[in-house]
Amino acid sequence: MTPPVRLAQEQDLHAFVQRQPLCAIYFSSPDCAVCQALRPKLLELLHRGFPRLALAEVDCRDTPALAAQEGVFSVPTLIVYVEGREGLRKARAFALGELARELRRPYQLLFD
Secondary structure: OOOOEEEOOHHHHHHHHHHOOEEEEEEEOOOOHHHHHHHHHHHHHHHHHOOOOEEEEEEOOOOHHHHHHOOOOOOOEEEEEEOOEEEEEEEOOOOHHHHHHHHHHHHHHHHO
């Protein structure tokens, strides 16, 4: 499993989103127990079910301005971009099964 790309600059985030047909950015904090518990489950889900989806992470504790620029004010937040535009946003407590169902259609349209 390839580790997620770590993003700390706005231009890096936008370049990452523009380079990928389908990508997700996981906004979290090392101080957040929910973020840390959800991360390995999220990585496993994406690796097994959506291997071509590119994943990046933003540490909101170290880069709060970047998180705020993306409208992220609570963690964990996952933003999925489809062809450079925000297509899905999940924040706080979200079910991975629901996320998988919502990702299936754009993933199939782009990669199948």
